[in-house]
Ligand SMILES: C[S@@+](CC[C@H](N)C(=O)[O-])C[C@H]1O[C@@H](n2cnc3c(N)ncnc32)[C@H](O)[C@@H]1O
């Protein structure tokens with residue numbers, strides 16, 4: 001069943017009485033209304049629906065040549081492959097995860113990373129999103145795949161998750177930290193993670209060596225109604241909340257090929273220039289941070 005045929009059969013009920021702030025209400029409405037072809041057409045490739053960006057070298061052989069009648073389909077498949085490669089990289093930093101473990105996806109979107117996490121580790125995966133539409137979509141996909149006993153999305157604020165203290169083996173934010181205060185966020189991850197648990201995020205952050213958010217970063221903030229943090233804020237907020245980084249990887253060179261390929265596609269959304277220019281002028285960085293809960 002493709003995304004266009006998929007309809008919400010069960011409506012996710014918010015766990016807490018609605019968004020915590022008017023801003024969160026706006027973000028819930030943004031994602032409830034989001035239906036960009038660049039996200040749905042890529043997800044239709046294999047049923048893994050992402051709302052993050054790709055990394056890795058473009059496989060130009062897989063694209064065929066321009067005259068190829070299938071070139072659009074091949075380009076979509078290649079963009080999707082790079083986005084799934086990004087999720088695999090994040091999951092690869094979660095550490096030694098077993099079938100009996102519980103994982104938390106904070107800001108889970110339509111659930112592509114949750115499905116991949118369960119398929120990779122066999123673990124239980126709990127996701128939260130502000131968007132009832134995204135939660136319904138993710139839960140319908142889990143039901144279709146027969147994994148709804150292990151993969152569940154709930155409508156709630158990632159700053160107040162309905163999970164017991166100290167029970168998650170690992171948790172992550174995949175391009176969802178730019179919607180919340182990092183101290184509040186990392187305090188909540190530190191609460192739900194077991195001692196020695198692992199936290200991972202992949203995010204876009206402005207470069208403190210540039211000085212302040214560039215005009216390109218401001219354009220990205222306006223485009224997504226988000227608030228991109230600086231790299232130093234991540235490290236400071238982690239240090240203040242018992243999260244000790246054990247890997248900080250600059251993925252900027254690895255994500256540029258994805259953006260340059262995407263900029264040639266018919267699925268462009270208009271934000272490609274801001275990402276490419278900010279990555280190239282050094283004002284913006286694409287970073288993975290993996291940290292241990294001490
Ligand atoms: C860019 S999408 C990323 C989705 C997913 N991580 C992925 O990689 O496909 C950002 C997600 O963060 C969620 N989000 C933003 N603020 C949130 C909050 N305060 N609590 C829970 N989810 C939130 C949005 O609902 C959306 O699902």
Ligand SMILES: CC(C)=CCC/C(C)=C/COP(=O)(O)OP(=O)(O)O
Pocket residue numbers: 036038039050051052053175176178203204205220224226228269271
């Ligand atoms: C790295 C940064 C700053 C990302 C901001 C968060 C975000 C909106 C990611 C992509 O979502 P999407 O896949 O829905 O966006 P698009 O429609 O551009 O593919």
Ligand SMILES: [Mg+2]
Pocket residue numbers: 038039050051052053
């Ligand atoms: Mg996308």
